[in-house]
Amino acid sequence: MTPVVDAADKTEQALFGLVGDRVVISVDAMGGDRGPAAVVAGLVLALSDNVLIAFVLHGDEAVLNPLVAAQPQLSGRCVVRHAPRAVTMQDKPSQVMRNGTDTSMWSCVDSVKTGEATVAVSCGNTGALMAISMLRLRKLPGVNRPAIACLWPSRNAGGFNVMLDVGADVKAEPEDLLQFAMMGASYARNGLNLPRPRVGLLNVGTEETKGRQELKAAFERMPAVAAVGDFEFVGFVEGGDIPGDRVDVIVTDGFTGNVALKTGEGTAKLISDFMREAFGGSLLSKLGALLALGSLRRLQKRMDPRRVNGGVFLGLNGTVVKSHGSADALGVAAAIKLAFDLAKSGFNERLAARVASAGLAGLDAGEQGEVS
Amino acid sequence: MTPVVDAADKTEQALFGLVGDRVVISVDAMGGDRGPAAVVAGLVLALSDNVLIAFVLHGDEAVLNPLVAAQPQLSGRCVVRHAPRAVTMQDKPSQVMRNGTDTSMWSCVDSVKTGEATVAVSCGNTGALMAISMLRLRKLPGVNRPAIACLWPSRNAGGFNVMLDVGADVKAEPEDLLQFAMMGASYARNGLNLPRPRVGLLNVGTEETKGRQELKAAFERMPAVAAVGDFEFVGFVEGGDIPGDRVDVIVTDGFTGNVALKTGEGTAKLISDFMREAFGGSLLSKLGALLALGSLRRLQKRMDPRRVNGGVFLGLNGTVVKSHGSADALGVAAAIKLAFDLAKSGFNERLAARVASAGLAGLDAGEQGEVS
Numbered sequence: 001m002t003p004v005v006d007a008a009d010k011t012e013q014a015l016f017g018l019v020g021d022r023v024v025i026s027v028d029a030m031g032g033d034r035g036p037a038a039v040v041a042g043l044v045l046a047l048s049d050n051v052l053i054a055f056v057l058h059g060d061e062a063v064l065n066p067l068v069a070a071q072p073q074l075s076g077r078c079v080v081r082h083a084p085r086a087v088t089m090q091d092k093p094s095q096v097m098r099n100g101t102d103t104s105m106w107s108c109v110d111s112v113k114t115g116e117a118t119v120a121v122s123c124g125n126t127g128a129l130m131a132i133s134m135l136r137l138r139k140l141p142g143v144n145r146p147a148i149a150c151l152w153p154s155r156n157a158g159g160f161n162v163m164l165d166v167g168a169d170v171k172a173e174p175e176d177l178l179q180f181a182m183m184g185a186s187y188a189r190n191g192l193n194l195p196r197p198r199v200g201l202l203n204v205g206t207e208e209t210k211g212r213q214e215l216k217a218a219f220e221r222m223p224a225v226a227a228v229g230d231f232e233f234v235g236f237v238e239g240g241d242i243p244g245d246r247v248d249v250i251v252t253d254g255f256t257g258n259v260a261l262k263t264g265e266g267t268a269k270l271i272s273d274f275m276r277e278a279f280g281g282s283l284l285s286k287l288g289a290l291l292a293l294g295s296l297r298r299l300q301k302r303m304d305p306r307r308v309n310g311g312v313f314l315g316l317n318g319t320v321v322k323s324h325g326s327a328d329a330l331g332v333a334a335a336i337k338l339a340f341d342l343a344k345s346g347f348n349e350r351l352a353a354r355v356a357s358a359g360l361a362g363l364d365a366g367e368q369g370e371v372s
Numbered sequence: 373m374t375p376v377v378d379a380a381d382k383t384e385q386a387l388f389g390l391v392g393d394r395v396v397i398s399v400d401a402m403g404g405d406r407g408p409a410a411v412v413a414g415l416v417l418a419l420s421d422n423v424l425i426a427f428v429l430h431g432d433e434a435v436l437n438p439l440v441a442a443q444p445q446l447s448g449r450c451v452v453r454h455a456p457r458a459v460t461m462q463d464k465p466s467q468v469m470r471n472g473t474d475t476s477m478w479s480c481v482d483s484v485k486t487g488e489a490t491v492a493v494s495c496g497n498t499g500a501l502m503a504i505s506m507l508r509l510r511k512l513p514g515v516n517r518p519a520i521a522c523l524w525p526s527r528n529a530g531g532f533n534v535m536l537d538v539g540a541d542v543k544a545e546p547e548d549l550l551q552f553a554m555m556g557a558s559y560a561r562n563g564l565n566l567p568r569p570r571v572g573l574l575n576v577g578t579e580e581t582k583g584r585q586e587l588k589a590a591f592e593r594m595p596a597v598a599a600v601g602d603f604e605f606v607g608f609v610e611g612g613d614i615p616g617d618r619v620d621v622i623v624t625d626g627f628t629g630n631v632a633l634k635t636g637e638g639t640a641k642l643i644s645d646f647m648r649e650a651f652g653g654s655l656l657s658k659l660g661a662l663l664a665l666g667s668l669r670r671l672q673k674r675m676d677p678r679r680v681n682g683g684v685f686l687g688l689n690g691t692v693v694k695s696h697g698s699a700d701a702l703g704v705a706a707a708i709k710l711a712f713d714l715a716k717s718g719f720n721e722r723l724a725a726r727v728a729s730a731g732l733a734g735l736d737a738g739e740q741g742e743v744s
Binding site: 092153154155167170171202204209211212238239240241242243244252254255256258259260261262263264265266267268269270271273275287288 | 464525526527539542543574576581583584610611612613614615616624626627628630631632633634635636637638639640641642643645647659660
């Protein structure tokens, strides 16, 4: 009888055969607006910075094999896993949950479930990715509502703030907001290297009496959670604080967070377009722009949303990074870099330990171990 | 017996004695962060563009009289109305409603109530201004929840979109969202000169099935309101559409709108600061910035929030313009310019007629008159 060698075994042989400490990242090649070629180009870009990454790439092998074969840098570092179908941006999450087992997205998340990869990355349909992730990875014990956290360019020394939830769900109860604070602080500690992050609750004013009922309820209970979660609660913050330096972590419900994220991106895009028009205006300003080119490029780099591409799903048994649907190679590479950093720091294990230690189900302060 | 000449009579004599078609604007001199000097400077700036404005200025006459006397342009165009107290940013709206009759803000709104002024302008405490405005001017017949509308720099030909509510209340029922659409369309028609404004409902996606329950309910009933209100309903829009050209009017609840507004402002401020740093970076980039100065100034003007300063309270028996608390002379002048434009167009009468004609209480389509 021939011994059965399953897919995961083969992957392990291929990726870990030579180097034992590579971080394996599972990538959905089919989800993005720009197609699998942009994703494969992103893998190459990410590898150029980092030799410790290996990939399991999910999608139609007839399309992927030639793309991967054309990139010598991927040789020995990328296994293609065939999935005949792709989730589209129009697919409903509920349908994908019922009939999506043969999609590249499902296969991508399953690589984390089986343990062959540490983190999953997809540019696809956010709702479907969250639905599959919830179904296959399940919520961390003690977590009620998972959240999507994003990085936001800010005035802080590290250059970024964390905001969550930016769209996992359209609402949040006070208990959810408390958990978001705990999870966001843990992400900032591990992802941004901030030992004691400052956390703010997003509201329409900073006075204690302002805002919606669920915010007031969360406000009252937050100091107790901050003591257990080892973060500093600064109280209510406003929209202007999202890119500011008053806090490191902004906590809000997924509806408000999603609108704020897209409003910020839209505003940045508008200004960047206006700038381009302004500098194209006259010969003098064109010459000026030429002289200022280095500074303009640094500015563009600082604000480029592709460089901070990647929302992270928090509160699951495994890490999933959601890249922009429109991500190009640079955007995909940024999402992979984020996935690598989180995998290296053992972020999800730390988050799980923190949640367990805090006894978040009842938010009662349990014994604290050596977790962060 | 000496005939009693009351304050309003004296104002009328002073302001209308020579020119009959001046628009009288009531201004709260005491509310802003920069004090009455910035407000008076703003009046002068507004006058330089427009000879048809006259002011009733409310506040401490011991402070205001010398400030006004120092500006010859204000001679014969500005009456000071004494009010011993000022509403602070810390005052609670409920307290101001009970004990605020002797404040400059109360006096400012009352000038509209008595009819001596057409529009009121204040840089003060938004919550208190809304509370006083509701109490003194009362809601328009048929309006359930008044709203604050703001102008947002956009890609549209006119340069601006309208968004509401940006903070009158923290929530909105489906009926309120329908009324916001009607009022916002009327504002866009009269303020931005758009005969048939395109209106969108702010959501986290554009699919009909997405978002919160109250949004889905409003979505279903909106086409009927659009037919009566003479606007085009384009469906759900996202945060990125707020500065975009897909719609002219963005409808949302006051919590989401306020967060989006402040997020957009904060993002614009961050980029502007980064730009300043970038251009200060090297000798070459400084020289470049110098050459590009004209273009940079045009850009700055295009994005300057002070030039679009002024939220308008919609749905009351009278128009109230809320300026930024931190408004300087340029900001105050912009708010006055907006107040003047609305007064000249007879906006509030048109809005009232539109609401009455639409029978908005039940949102049943009544007979439509010649209103806009």
